Amino acid sequence: MINISFTLNGEKRSASVPPETTLLKMLRESLNLTGAKLGCDVGDCGACTVIVDGKAVNSCLMLACQVQGREVLTIEGLATPDHLHPIQEAFENSAALQCGFCGPGVILSAKALLDANPNPDVAEIRDALAGNLCRCTGYTKMISAVQTAACTLNGKPSEHSA
Ligand code: FES
Ligand code: FES
Structure with missing residues (x-):
């Protein structure tokens, strides 16, 4: 297992995952953020898109360890409790x-x-x-x-x- 620490939707978070874990899998299965969807799992559909350091990426193609120390925004981080973005x-x-x-x-x-x-x-x-x-x-x-x-x-x- 490897430990990954990063900023997720403005908060410091960490997770322990096997090294081959994708960012999508870590978000959905370790951090319970299911907004990013698993569609094709091969980079074709964009259903898994999240933003890493300001750039939209396919989280099914990125390893979780690649976000070490970086900033990740998922759809859950967009609205406030009172207002949609x-x-x-x-x-x-x-x-x-x-x-x-x-x-x-x-x-x-x-x-x-x-x-x-x-x-x-x-x-x-x-x-x-x-x-x-x-x-x-x-x-x-x-x-x-x-x-x-x-x-x-x-x-x-x-x-x-x-
Ligand atoms: S799940 Fe289709 S591009 Fe990632
Ligand atoms: S796939 Fe149904 S609204 Fe886009």
Whole structure:
């Protein structure tokens, strides 16, 4: 077993896991954070997306030991007890998700984008969400929701609400 200490959703956490454990498995099975989903387990679907040091990553492709000393954000760290994050709010208001399985990954990909680029154009939003597969929606409302969230985060009125 190896001991891994890192910052998870703003708090210092640690876990003891076998060395071959993926970040996704550690989050879900050792730390009981099941927001990141196990879809394909080979890096194709993006359902397991989390943010590590500001970058969206597929947690099924990353070893848990790779986050030693780093900062990890999962979907559980986005909302406060009283408020959804503006991206979550925009997805809810735009009805941008159906079954929701892809949602945590899509929303975290959108967050990594908006943190790095507060005013993305549609091509940049498409590019940021390209690794997140959704079997239910046509992506149009997701893109519109990211545009709405960008306006909210920039303190501008939104023209993109569905
Ligand atoms: S479960 Fe990680 S990319 Fe599909
Ligand atoms: S809303 Fe069902 S997979 Fe995206």
